[in-house]
Amino acid sequence: MRRNPFDNIEEMLDRVSRQVEEGMTAGGLQVPGSVPVDVADTDEQYVVTADLPGYExxxxxxxxxxxxxxxxxxxxxEEEYPEGRYLRRERTETSASRRIRLPEPVDEESVDAGFENGVLTVRLPKVSSGEDSRRIDIE
Known part of the structure; x- marks a missing residue:
């Protein structure tokens, strides 16, 4: 029996697709221009820490x-070098971005963020499911 020559390609595409999905569910793939982050899950909140050196x-x-x-x-x-001329100038504009999907709802009104020494810390308190639950009577 002859094998379809496209079977190997389909197997390879399936393998790559699985690797991408696994990378995304493990916290995301590091893409050039994206911000490296840590996402910690405590019982009460998510804490996102991001390195942003050189930003204000x-x-x-x-x-x-x-x-x-x-x-x-x-x-x-936008500042010019006052003591001479540039031989190379690559640092004029810098941008970075990142999107982090949170696995559970958070209390958007209580989110706070701090930025110190180039490190951004965002605290996202989880919505407490225990307080919003109520007993359901069965008739």
């Missing part, structure tokens, strides 16, 4: 929508 607080925009935390950082260096 005003350069960073954080948004939370539909269970996804979006982080964008943009920096423009």
């Amino acid at each position: 607080t005003d350069d960073i925009e954080l948004t939370l929508s539909d269970g996804t935390l979006r982080l964008e950082a943009n920096r423009t260096d």
